[in-house]
Amino acid sequence: MMRSIGASLLALLLSSCGGLDINHEYSSDQYDQRIRxxxxxxxxxxxxxxxxxxxxxxxxxxxxxxxxxxxxxxxxxxxxxxxxxxxxxxxxxxxxxxxxxxxxxxxxxxxxxxxxxxPHCRSTLSVAETIVWNPSAVDSLINQLQKPICLYxxxxxxxxxxxxxxxxxxxxxxxxxxxxxxxxxxxxxxxxxxxxxxxxxxxxxxxEGIGAWYNADSALCFREIFASHSLSAEVIQQALSDYGYPIDITGEYDLQTAQVVTAFQQHFRPWLVDGRVDAESAGILFALLKKYRPSRLGVLGTIAPLCRTSENLPSVPLENIDRLRPKNDTPRRILE
Missing domain, CATH: 3.40.80.10 (Peptidoglycan recognition protein-like)
Known part of the structure; x- marks a missing residue:
């Protein structure tokens, strides 16, 4: 009798080890994929x-x-x-x-x-030895930023x-x-x-239908606007951040800004990578925002609809640009 009970208990234990009973009757749509x-x-x-x-x-x-x-x-x-x-x-x-x-x-x-x-690179040198900078904006960081000299x-x-x-x-x-x-x-x-x-x-x-690139007419339109109206470092930093770049909004043209601008230019203006935010770089940046992240344009959203063709440049309401200008003519002014 005891042997029979023992055999029954063993069979019960073995059957319980056959796997967890998972119910798949219900499911949720609240998930996404790891890869983005x-x-x-x-x-x-x-x-x-x-x-x-x-x-x-x-x-x-x-x-x-x-x-x-x-x-x-x-x-x-x-x-x-x-x-x-x-x-x-x-x-x-x-x-x-x-x-x-x-x-x-x-x-x-x-x-x-x-x-x-x-790439064919040689020893790392100071950017000051290789790139023309705007001295009024970057004197304090030239010696900090190091780049290798490369032929690509x-x-x-x-x-x-x-x-x-x-x-x-x-x-x-x-x-x-x-x-x-x-x-x-x-x-x-x-x-x-x-x-x-x-x-x-x-x-x-x-x-080929892969990745992001800007509309040339939009970039030219914004370039014409910014060629005569300077933007503050804070606005440029915010625009870079809004597009996706990891950058702190400091309001100063600092080391991290030079690094991010260099990365941006390598991607979207590779014919001139100098770390400076000139009218062309700013025009490309805001053209990208207009195309891919229009909700992040802020006050420039009132200008963006006018930037349709390079042949018909808009007459921009100056009060919109004035709100984006630096408050004084210091190194905070980075677009000239």
């Missing part, structure tokens, strides 16, 4: 070393994808291939300390794509085509990857990163 950004990187070295760094446990860095260059002598294959190193649903270690559009820890929310690409070759066209096809596939899988969610490493970490650099073909990607 794509971050573009360059490896700064050849294919063999890039693969070692991104896969060897000795190096605390990784990316979801690696795309080689046919121009790289390290790449032995005659066929272009995209290498997936980390599954999409896992968190790769590619972004580091980063932020974009008010969100931090971009590693948690992004796909990282590394391109094998080698063109990207391999086959590599860029593979990138285009990969991003298209990722956008199909993850609809939260909108145009302004495809960013450079330097966009999300402007204080410490410069990749993929000023030769990366952002405009070409936009022509």
């Amino acid at each position: 950004y794509i971050v573009i990187h360059t490896t700064q070295t050849g294919f063999d070393k890039s693969m070692q760094v991104l896969t060897d446990a000795e190096y605390p860095v990784s990316s979801h994808y690696l795309i080689p260059s046919m121009d790289d002598p390290d790449y032995a294959s005659s066929d272009m291939q995209v290498y997936q190193l980390v599954p999409d649903h896992y968190r790769a270690w590619h972004a580091g300390i980063s932020a974009w559009q008010g969100r931090n820890n971009i590693n948690d929310q992004s796909i990282g794509i590394e391109l094998v690409y080698q 070759p063109d990207f391999d066209p086959e590599q860029i085509q593979e990138l285009v096809e990969l991003i298209r596939e990722l956008q199909t899988r993850y609809p939260q990857i909108t145009p302004t969610h495809i960013v450079a490493h330097s966009d999300i970490a402007p204080d410490r990163k410069i990749d993929p650099g000023p030769r990366f073909p952002w405009q070409r990607l936009h022509h």
Whole structure:
């Protein structure tokens, strides 16, 4: 009798270990996907070393994808291939300390794509030795901002085509990857990163339906307005922040502002990366806001509808611009 009871208890215990009974009758629509950004990187070295760094446990860095260059002598294959190193649903270690559009820890929310690409750089020098600045605005920070001196070759066209096809596939899988969610490493970490650099073909990607780019007529219109009406540092900082850049609103043209402006120009005005907020850079910035984040234009929203064509520049109500001007002619005035 006792043996029979023991056998029954054992059978009951074993049946209870068969798995948790989960009810799937109900569901919620209150969720979203982890992946909302794509971050573009360059490896700064050849294919063999890039693969070692991104896969060897000795190096605390990784990316979801690696795309080689046919121009790289390290790449032995005659066929272009995209290498997936980390599954999409896992968190790769590619972004580091980063932020974009008010969100931090971009590693948690992004796909990282590394391109094998080698700029030719030499020792780091002060910006004062390499870039023409507005002395009245940046005397106090020139010696703080350090940049390497680099020559940037063109990207391999086959590599860029593979990138285009990969991003298209990722956008199909993850609809939260909108145009302004495809960013450079330097966009999300402007204080410490410069990749993929000023030769990366952002405009070409936009022509392929990928990423953000501004309307040229809008940029010209805003440029004409700002050429004769200065903006305060606070307004420029707020506009950069509203577009997505991680920047504190200090009202001063400080080190962080120079770094963010440099990252912005590498992305959207690569033919002249000088860290200065001139009328052209400001025009491009506000054209981007008008196109992608019009609710963030603030008082300039009253001007934006007039910026339709470069041939018919508007007569701007001066009281609108006056509200944006700096209160005095000090280094706070950064757009001349």
